[in-house]
Amino acid sequence: MQRFGSVGLAVGAGLVAVLSACSSSTSLSPSTGSSPSASALATPTSGTAFDKAPSPTVAALPFVNQDGQTVTLDSFKGQTVVLTDFLSLCQEVCPLTAGNFGQIAEKVKMAGASSKITLLEVTVDPARDTTARLKAYSRNLGAPVNWQFWTGSPANIAALWKEMGVFYEKVGEDPGIHPIDWWTGKGLTYDVDHQDVVFVIGADGHEKWLIQGNPNLQGGSVPPSLVHFLNANGQANLASPGAQSWTSRDVTAALTYVTGQQIG
DSSP states (O other): OOOOOEEESSSSOOEEEEOOOOOOOOOOOOOOBBBBBOOOOOSSSEEEEEEOOOHHOOOOOOOEEEEEEEEEEEGGGTEEEEEEETTTTTTSHHHHHHHHHHHHHHHHTTHHHHHHTEEEEESSOTTOOOHHHHHHHHHTTTOOEEEEEEEOOOHHHHHHHHHTTTOEEEEEOOOOOOOOTTTTTBBEEEEEEOOOEEEEEEETTTEEEEEEEEEEOOTTTOOOOTTTTOOHHHHHHHHHSSSSEHHHHHHHHHHHHHHHHHHO
């Protein structure tokens, strides 16, 4: 995976972070119009805290989860949502994200907050990430009920990630590498480059916090079912996520800030 330089993210006071992707990328198209959070709780020391209401149009867009249910961001008002972008065929970063999300899910469960906090991964590869594939991916992870995976029409997926300021694009596979689809056993013909960004959305539906960078498992492990997904670059990212990275502790600190309940 190509390593990227720093860019500024126009949210709140601003954030400078290293961008990463499944293969390579160009630039981030940031979301704007945010303002600093007014919460009296201690602001997380990592990431950026802010308060931005989503576009009503985007919040009402229909998606489909791994169980075939039609869902919208609006339908999760009243829940705190940890949102990230991914694709199930990613071989370099997304399995590491799943490792951190598994740690977060466990900490949320231990805090007795599973009914109040949803972990949500939304694809950047709607052409291949069908409901059936996402169901198989979820089963591979042993994901609990409050860890969801969404797909949708290409137009709706594009509208969501444009609203969130997350860049992605379809690219050809490296001709020197011959990756195999874990589900079908067939060779892959393309990849999807994307920024790696984690958001926390509050119970009011507003974006409250975000962080960018490679997942840092802090000695934790990639779920056993996904270890064999990692290519050489993925193994390198696992061993050395880099200075600009995020941990499960970063996210649980943000959840504590947003919800007012101690998580982790």
